[in-house]
Amino acid sequence: MAAIESVLKENRVFEPSEDFKAHANVSGMEGYNALCEKANQDYEGFWGELAQELITWKKPFTQVLDESRAPFYKWFADGVLNISYNSIDRHLADKANKTAIIYEKDDGSSENITYQQLYERVCRFANGLKSLGVQKGDRVVIYMPMVPDAVVAMQACARIGAIHSVVFGGFSSGAVKDRVQDAAAKVIVTANESVRGGKNTPLKATVDEALKDGDCTSVEKVVVFKRTATEVPFTEGRDIWWDDLIAGQAAECEPEWVDAEHPLFILYTSGSTGKPKGVQHSTGGYLLGAMVSMKWVFDYKPDDVYWCTADVGWITGHTYIAYGPLAVGATQVVFEGVPTYPDAGRFWQAIEKHKVTTFYTAPTAIRSLIKLGADLPKQYDLSSLRLLGTVGEPINPEAWMWYYEVVGGGRCPIVDTWWQTETGSNMIAPLPGAVAIKPGSCTLPLPGIMVDIVDESGASVDQSNGGFLVISRPFPSLLRTIWNDDARFQATYFPEELGGKLYLAGDSAHRDEKGYVWIMGRIDDVLNVSGHRLGTMEIESALVANPLVAEAAVVGKPHDVKGEAVVAFVILKGDRPEGEDAKRIAQELKTWVAHEIGKIAQPDDIRFGDNLPKTRSGKIMRRLLRTLAKGEEITTDTSTLENPQVLDQLKHSV
Ligand code: PRX
Numbered sequence: 001m002a003a004i005e006s007v008l009k010e011n012r013v014f015e016p017s018e019d020f021k022a023h024a025n026v027s028g029m030e031g032y033n034a035l036c037e038k039a040n041q042d043y044e045g046f047w048g049e050l051a052q053e054l055i056t057w058k059k060p061f062t063q064v065l066d067e068s069r070a071p072f073y074k075w076f077a078d079g080v081l082n083i084s085y086n087s088i089d090r091h092l093a094d095k096a097n098k099t100a101i102i103y104e105k106d107d108g109s110s111e112n113i114t115y116q117q118l119y120e121r122v123c124r125f126a127n128g129l130k131s132l133g134v135q136k137g138d139r140v141v142i143y144m145p146m147v148p149d150a151v152v153a154m155q156a157c158a159r160i161g162a163i164h165s166v167v168f169g170g171f172s173s174g175a176v177k178d179r180v181q182d183a184a185a186k187v188i189v190t191a192n193e194s195v196r197g198g199k200n201t202p203l204k205a206t207v208d209e210a211l212k213d214g215d216c217t218s219v220e221k222v223v224v225f226k227r228t229a230t231e232v233p234f235t236e237g238r239d240i241w242w243d244d245l246i247a248g249q250a251a252e253c254e255p256e257w258v259d260a261e262h263p264l265f266i267l268y269t270s271g272s273t274g275k276p277k278g279v280q281h282s283t284g285g286y287l288l289g290a291m292v293s294m295k296w297v298f299d300y301k302p303d304d305v306y307w308c309t310a311d312v313g314w315i316t317g318h319t320y321i322a323y324g325p326l327a328v329g330a331t332q333v334v335f336e337g338v339p340t341y342p343d344a345g346r347f348w349q350a351i352e353k354h355k356v357t358t359f360y361t362a363p364t365a366i367r368s369l370i371k372l373g374a375d376l377p378k379q380y381d382l383s384s385l386r387l388l389g390t391v392g393e394p395i396n397p398e399a400w401m402w403y404y405e406v407v408g409g410g411r412c413p414i415v416d417t418w419w420q421t422e423t424g425s426n427m428i429a430p431l432p433g434a435v436a437i438k439p440g441s442c443t444l445p446l447p448g449i450m451v452d453i454v455d456e457s458g459a460s461v462d463q464s465n466g467g468f469l470v471i472s473r474p475f476p477s478l479l480r481t482i483w484n485d486d487a488r489f490q491a492t493y494f495p496e497e498l499g500g501k502l503y504l505a506g507d508s509a510h511r512d513e514k515g516y517v518w519i520m521g522r523i524d525d526v527l528n529v530s531g532h533r534l535g536t537m538e539i540e541s542a543l544v545a546n547p548l549v550a551e552a553a554v555v556g557k558p559h560d561v562k563g564e565a566v567v568a569f570v571i572l573k574g575d576r577p578e579g580e581d582a583k584r585i586a587q588e589l590k591t592w593v594a595h596e597i598g599k600i601a602q603p604d605d606i607r608f609g610d611n612l613p614k615t616r617s618g619k620i621m622r623r624l625l626r627t628l629a630k631g632e633e634i635t636t637d638t639s640t641l642e643n644p645q646v647l648d649q650l651k652h653s654v
Pocket of ligand 1: 269315316390391392393394395416417418419420421422442505506507519521522528531532533
């Protein structure tokens with residue numbers, strides 16, 4: 001709570017400088033208010049005009065919003081377009097030789113790719129996919145390192161109307177298998193290995209393991225990108241090298257023109273129950289959200305050098321690497337490595353080297369870099385920077401101030417962008433030439449995004465009261481459904497309890513006297529570990545799948561770098577282990593979770609007990625577990641507990 005309380009007391013305000021304001025795409029509160037006013041008066045007209053202005057349509061739309069099957073909203077439904085055409089082809093007339101991607105490799109070398117070269121690479125790979133029989137609507141899983149070819153693969157799918165499902169390269173074979181099966185993917189695109197922080201990690205071997213039991217019957221081909229010289233075993237008839245696939249393919253590929261509502265991609269994310277949900281995005285509305293936010297929030301200018309440090313395995317890497325920057329014709333850095341290799345000055349060194357103007361990263365990265373080298377930014381020339389951004393979790397004011405002063409030289413606005421996998425693009429964030437910023441607040445909604453904070457009945461709360469963050473009008477980049485699960489989509493995001501029309505984000509928040517939004521945390525059992533979203537239930541299911549484990553409960557505890565750390569309370573089938581035994585089993589379980597889900601889900605802290613604290617009706621008292629996880633004393637009444645004696649056991653970490 002300490003972080004939240006300090007956020008609540010924050011009262012520093014930073015106005016945009018006159019200079020920034022003068023050149024901004026949206027200038028001053030007059031500019032911001034005028035856009036909001038327009039959206040309020042003619043919501044469809046507002047979005048319709050933007051969609052006409054920013055997107056190149058093959059066939060224009062005649063209807064902006066179709067609410068007839070709410071909450072299954074449709075935007076620009078009879079419009080026809082291709083997002084790869086919008087990202088690449090339309091820039092070729094005047095920007096063919098402009099650098100699209102600066103590939104900053106793990107080893108510190110770099111390589112530039114122009115829009116013309118990107119076009120040819122995407123077309124060749126798109127033709128390669130077609131030669132494998134991939135057709136419009138087919139699903140392609142992309143399990144790749146952070147190399148430009150990952151973007152090429154995504155763009156190639158979009159070009160031929162195939163639906164990509166990118167799986168973060170840090171996920172394990174179990175996670176790959178679940179996602180491949182849920183989407184019934186026809187093709188998997190992977191690499192022999194990834195290279196990060198000087199280390200090679202196998203990817204193809206993980207795919208082999210996911211496919212080994214023959215449960216992924218949908219998969220016909222595995223395309224393997226050769227990132228390193230390491231040989232990998234091939235399955236005859238199934239596996240093919242990327243280079244062999246594109247050899248002899250034409251460097252042109254007519255885009256598959258699709259309806260605006262055609263699914264562009266599926267991206268799995270954690271919820272409070274069940275397996276990860278396949279968040280399904282559209283083509284037209286999604287592209288509009290990406291472009292509008294590039295223009296308004298990132299204040300995109302043609303001579304910018306833009307760098308978003310996310311991985312393409314997450315939504316940030318989709319919208320703010322693979323699509324948004326390309327759609328506006330930007331030059332962007334694609335970074336393969338890690339922020340701490342060869343040392344904690346890596347980001348600052350690369351900003352100097354490439355003269356980055358716009359830098360977008362996560363609070364957890366900022367916190368870890370402060371810890372490892374608060375003075376390092378001063379060793380580099382960061383004067384090219386003009387705008388900074390953060391995403392993924394609330395940023396504590398101390399980290400914010402360091403970012404603002406030491407990295408940004410007190411000159412660069414920080415856009416703290418609140419949004420989600422489901423919203424597709426920034427929802428609440430300052431327009432940097434208009435909205436004054438406050439450390440720790442994502443400030444005001446983007447024009448056209450109708451944010452509210454409501455109570456359990458769906459009624460707006462009074463200013464200063466906390467409540468559920470909702471979005472009360474549909475917006476273009478909202479997810480369209482959960483892949484293969486319309487009922488879960490409706491129940492999760494448009495619950496009847498709130499009237500069925502409000503998009504429930506899953507966060508709690510409050511507003512200050514200026515209407516600024518302060519995110520307080522999730523309202524569900526979702527943890528935010530280093531900006532990554534993890535369902536407690538997913539980790540619990542992974543733990544109980546271990547033959548030693550009878551029962552497990554997972555909660556989060558505050559962590560000064562990761563934001564939250566995973567704490568697992570575990571009950572074994574046999575006796576409660578102690579001493580060296582406990583240490584050994586705890587380590588075994590950590591490795592197990594890393595294997596079942598991925599390293600990011602690995603518990604930091606495992607505690608063993610004879611039982612979990614339960615009420616007499618058998619309900620696990622998670623509230624008590626959260627208190628224990630934080631190392632705090634339980635001061636509330638525990639008389640309703642069936643087994644208060646276990647609390648003492650569960651106090652102690654192994
Ligand atoms: O809790 C909010 C937090 O991250 C959640 C969304 O996670 P995910 O779908 O993985 O997308 C992360 C990248 C967009 C939200 O429900 N969150 C995201 N951005 C912020 C944030 N919390 C506070 N401030 C933010 N700027």
